[in-house]
Amino acid sequence: MNSVxxxxxxxxxxxxxxxxxxxxxxxxxxxxxxxxxxSTLPAIAQGGAEGVYVLLLTLLLIPTVITSLVGMNAFxxxxxxxxxxxxLVAPVSEKEIFIGKSLACIIPGLMVEICLVVIVFIFLPIxxxxxxxxxxxxxxPLLVMFATFLIxxxxxxxxxxxxxxxxxxxxxxxxxxxxxxxFFLQRLLQIGPTLTNIMIAFVITVLTxxxxxxxxxxxxxxxxxxxx
Amino acid sequence: xxxxxxxxKEFNExxxxxxxxxxxxxxxxxxxxxxxxxxxxxxxxxxxxLLKPTTGKATVAGYDVTKDDMEIRRLIGYLxxxxxxxxxxxxxxxLNFAAGLYKISRGERKDKIGELLEFFDLREKKDVLASTxxxxxxxxVGIARAMINNPEILFLxxxxxxxxxxxxxEVLKIILRLKEEGKTIFMTTHxxxxxxxxxxxxxxxxxxxxxxxxxxxxxxxxxKAKTLEDVxxxxxxxxxx
Numbered sequence: 017m018n019s020v021x022x023x024x025x026x027x028x029x030x031x032x033x034x035x036x037x038x039x040x041x042x043x044x045x046x047x048x049x050x051x052x053x054x055s056t057l058p059a060i061a062q063g064g065a066e067g068v069y070v071l072l073l074t075l076l077l078i079p080t081v082i083t084s085l086v087g088m089n090a091f092x093x094x095x096x097x098x099x100x101x102x103x104l105v106a107p108v109s110e111k112e113i114f115i116g117k118s119l120a121c122i123i124p125g126l127m128v129e130i131c132l133v134v135i136v137f138i139f140l141p142i143x144x145x146x147x148x149x150x151x152x153x154x155x156x157p158l159l160v161m162f163a164t165f166l167i168x169x170x171x172x173x174x175x176x177x178x179x180x181x182x183x184x185x186x187x188x189x190x191x192x193x194x195x196x197x198x199f200f201l202q203r204l205l206q207i208g209p210t211l212t213n214i215m216i217a218f219v220i221t222v223l224t225x226x227x228x229x230x231x232x233x234x235x236x237x238x239x240x241x242x243x244x
Numbered sequence: 245x246x247x248x249x250x251x252x253k254e255f256n257e258x259x260x261x262x263x264x265x266x267x268x269x270x271x272x273x274x275x276x277x278x279x280x281x282x283x284x285x286x287x288x289x290x291x292x293x294l295l296k297p298t299t300g301k302a303t304v305a306g307y308d309v310t311k312d313d314m315e316i317r318r319l320i321g322y323l324x325x326x327x328x329x330x331x332x333x334x335x336x337x338x339l340n341f342a343a344g345l346y347k348i349s350r351g352e353r354k355d356k357i358g359e360l361l362e363f364f365d366l367r368e369k370k371d372v373l374a375s376t377x378x379x380x381x382x383x384x385v386g387i388a389r390a391m392i393n394n395p396e397i398l399f400l401x402x403x404x405x406x407x408x409x410x411x412x413x414e415v416l417k418i419i420l421r422l423k424e425e426g427k428t429i430f431m432t433t434h435x436x437x438x439x440x441x442x443x444x445x446x447x448x449x450x451x452x453x454x455x456x457x458x459x460x461x462x463x464x465x466x467x468k469a470k471t472l473e474d475v476x477x478x479x480x481x482x483x484x485x
Contacts, residue, residue: 023344027330034332102328102389105292106345107317241294242255 024116380411
């Protein structure tokens with residue numbers, strides 16, 4: 017991978033996780049839902065596999081919250097710290113900046129996702145089937161990427177949306193929308209959980225690719241420099 | 245080295261630069277003077293390829309700012325008005341990140357950063373967080389950061405702004421040392437007396453228009469002024485209210 021992308025990603029991770037202001041919300045974002053969901057998992061599992069699928073999909077929102085928290089500050093901090101000009105004046109393309117910053121959001125998101133998979137495999141009281149594998153190993157990482165591109169696109173186009181944390185809800189709203197649409201289609205078409213999860217994965221893949229292209233197109237040096 | 249012809253920059257309905265033209269020769273220290281909001285930073289931002297001009301032409305080392313932005317970025321160093329340092333990274337980490345952006349290899353990086361820390365007398369501050377540095381120190385680190393790629397041309401936006409007289413003098417000494425090394429320096433400043441000590445030529449800008457430009461000695465002779473301050477207030481006249 018391009019060395020500049022790695023440098024930008026490393027710097028982003030360093031500046032984010034050195035900030036005390038982000039550590040507590042991060043721990044809370046992981047800890048509270050994890051505790052609540054894991055503790056109810058055995059009870060829900062007794063009610064049948066479908067409840068578990070829905071619960072696992074909800075659990076996948078945790079890595080996307082982490083991603084959103086990191087991503088929300090990716091451009092906001094550069095503007096707040098007035099470092100954006102120093103970054104943009106370097107011989108670095110928009111794509112390298114975008115991917116570098118995205119990488120810094122995707123890595124912690126995926127790390128949390130891996131932890132979740134391990135925890136779920138340990139605590140889940142029912143046999144792991146194909147729909148569960150699709151949820152954890154395909155939809156989970158896809159959601160992290162989708163959330164990353166969505167939040168970076170939104171905050172680079174509208175940096176002020178990151179102020180006050182409003183932008184943090186953008187990926188959350190997007191993901192909930194996808195889930196609701198897919199569950200609606202599941203009821204309408206009367207399809208099973210495997211096909212539903214494949215459909216969710218497909219929709220997220222298409223949206224992730226679309227968001228990536230929109231985000232790179234929206235990246236506007238002038239807007240970031242002037243804050244207009 | 246730097247050539248600007250009929251440059252216009254508009255932001256929505258506001259004209260920030262209204263057909264400015266100027267020239268900076270190689271190895272010169274050029275001071276861009278004017279009141280707040282005159283268009284100084286906008287000019288620097290265009291020359292540093294951070295903004296695109298609305299119309300007109302500007303070249304840096306022969307490269308067009310609208311077409312050859314990557315080539316220009318490789319050649320220049322830029323100090324923004326607010327230092328451009330990451331507050332929760334140390335001095336070394338800030339310089340290391342800048343070196344990474346210019347694709348300086350890891351082996352070369354250590355030597356380059358060491359040289360800069362030595363040149364700017366920052367060796368003892370190497371592991372100090374940028375947020376805990378004084379304004380003057382931040383400015384020195386900011387200039388060191390702008391020098392990481394050994395640029396031919398340096399753009400310094402208000403390098404002495406907000407500094408105490410001692411630190412301002414130190415920064416100007418650094419500028420003189422850089423001039424001795426053959427760097428072309430384009431700086432904006434409010435400190436007229438200090439600018440007179442280090443600069444070869446100037447341009448005065450107000451409300452997006454260049455009021456006068458050229459060698460300091462030529463302008464002083466032409467306007468029968470003794471100091472740059474006389475030139476400034478003489479040219480700005482009633483504009484400066």
